[in-house]
Amino acid sequence: MKVVVVGATGHIGTYLVPRLVIAGHEVVAISRGHRGPYLGHRAWDEVERVQVDRDAEDAAGTFGSRVAALRPEAVVDLMCFTVPSARQLLEALTPVGSYLLHCGTIWVHGSALEVPVTEDEARHPFGDYGVQKAAIEDLLLGAVRSGTLRGTVLRPGHIVGPGWAPVNPAGNLNVEVFNRLARGDELALPNLGLETVHHVHADDVAQAFARALSSPGAASGQAFHIVSERALTLRGYAESVAAWFGQSARLSFQPWETWAAAWEPQDAQATWDHIAHSPSMSIAKATASLGYGPRYSSLEAVFESLAWLVDHGQVDVPGRRLRRDIYPLREPYQP
Numbered sequence: 001m002k003v004v005v006v007g008a009t010g011h012i013g014t015y016l017v018p019r020l021v022i023a024g025h026e027v028v029a030i031s032r033g034h035r036g037p038y039l040g041h042r043a044w045d046e047v048e049r050v051q052v053d054r055d056a057e058d059a060a061g062t063f064g065s066r067v068a069a070l071r072p073e074a075v076v077d078l079m080c081f082t083v084p085s086a087r088q089l090l091e092a093l094t095p096v097g098s099y100l101l102h103c104g105t106i107w108v109h110g111s112a113l114e115v116p117v118t119e120d121e122a123r124h125p126f127g128d129y130g131v132q133k134a135a136i137e138d139l140l141l142g143a144v145r146s147g148t149l150r151g152t153v154l155r156p157g158h159i160v161g162p163g164w165a166p167v168n169p170a171g172n173l174n175v176e177v178f179n180r181l182a183r184g185d186e187l188a189l190p191n192l193g194l195e196t197v198h199h200v201h202a203d204d205v206a207q208a209f210a211r212a213l214s215s216p217g218a219a220s221g222q223a224f225h226i227v228s229e230r231a232l233t234l235r236g237y238a239e240s241v242a243a244w245f246g247q248s249a250r251l252s253f254q255p256w257e258t259w260a261a262a263w264e265p266q267d268a269q270a271t272w273d274h275i276a277h278s279p280s281m282s283i284a285k286a287t288a289s290l291g292y293g294p295r296y297s298s299l300e301a302v303f304e305s306l307a308w309l310v311d312h313g314q315v316d317v318p319g320r321r322l323r324r325d326i327y328p329l330r331e332p333y334q335p
C-alpha cells in the first residue's frame, strides 16, 4: 500500500515509518526536514522524503492537493491541529479514495465522568488544543458516516520514548523533578498527589497506527484510545521513580495555589493542564477491534526514557546505581 505519513520524523513517526516499511508498504515521509527521527533505522533508506511546511502550504491552500497528487492509498496525519487544516486534506483526498488516519488526543475527553474512560463517554473538551482536536474528529468521522471516505482517529496519551523528557511526577516537563527524586530531595506535589497521568510508549502508538492501517474494516469510522494498560497517580509515579533511582521518595503535598506559586509559570500551567484532565483511559476497544496490546506499561516506558536522559547527562545520579533490577528495561527497540 502507498502510505503518506505527515509529520513523519517525530516521536510517533520514528517508530511508525520503519514498521510500515518492514510490513511492505511504500512510504512517503512528509516533514519540513528540520530534524531527523529520534532513532536511526535502515528502513529510512527505502522511504521517499518530501520536504514541505504544512503551515505555510495550508495557508496557501496547496497542502491538500500536494498530498493528493501523491495518489496515496492511505495517509497517516500526525500533524493536524485545526479544522481548516483537516478540511483541506480531507476534501483533497476524497476523490482519490485514500484512507485517512488522524492522530488525535485523549484531551478530547476533558474531565472524566467514570474511569477508565471509554470512547463512547460524552466528550467535554476544554482548552483550545482539545477543542480543536474534538472538532477535527467530528469532521472526519462525520465524513465517514456520510460515505465520503474511510477514516480513523487514534487518541494517544502522553507519548514517551528515548530521546525526550516524559511528563514527570509533578505533571510537567521540567527534568529537575527527576533530578530531585534521583538525589533524594523533597518533592512537593499538588493537592494529595492522587491526580493521574496516562503515558504511552511511542512504539505502542506506532503499533496502533499500523494495526488500524491494516484493518480498515474494523477501524474506519471509529476513534480509539491508545495508551498503556493503566494510568499513574502522581504520588505513585514519584515513589516508583525514586525507587528506580535507589531512593525513598520524600514527598510533601500542598494546595494547588501554594504549589503553583513556587514554580515557573510554564511549569505550573503544564501541570494544571495535566491534572485538570487527570486521564485514565480504557484500551478495551482498541484491544478488541484492532488487537492492540501495548508492549510497555507506563513505568516501563518512563524508565526507558529516564535511562536515556541519564545516559545523555540530562538527569544526574552521581555515584548511585540505578535500580534497573527492580524495573528491568525492555529489550532495545528492534522492529
Ligand SMILES: NC(=O)c1ccc[n+]([C@@H]2O[C@H](COP(=O)([O-])OP(=O)(O)OC[C@H]3O[C@@H](n4cnc5c(N)ncnc54)[C@H](OP(=O)(O)O)[C@@H]3O)[C@@H](O)[C@H]2O)c1
Pocket (backbone or CB within 6 Å): 006, 007, 008, 009, 010, 011, 012, 013, 030, 031, 032, 033, 034, 035, 036, 052, 053, 054, 055, 056, 077, 078, 079, 080, 103, 104, 105, 106, 155, 156, 157, 158, 159, 160
Ligand atoms: N506528544 C504527545 O505527548 C502527544 C499526546 C497526544 C497526542 N499527540 C498528537 O501526536 C501528534 C504529534 O506527533 P508526534 O508527537 O510524533 O510529533 P512530534 O514529535 O512533535 O514531531 C513533529 C513532526 O512533524 C514535523 N513537522 C513539524 N511541523 C511541521 C510543519 N509545519 N510542516 C511539516 N512537518 C512538520 C516534524 O519534522 P520537522 O520539524 O523537520 O518539520 C516532525 O516530523 C499530534 O497530532 C498531537 O496532537 C501528541
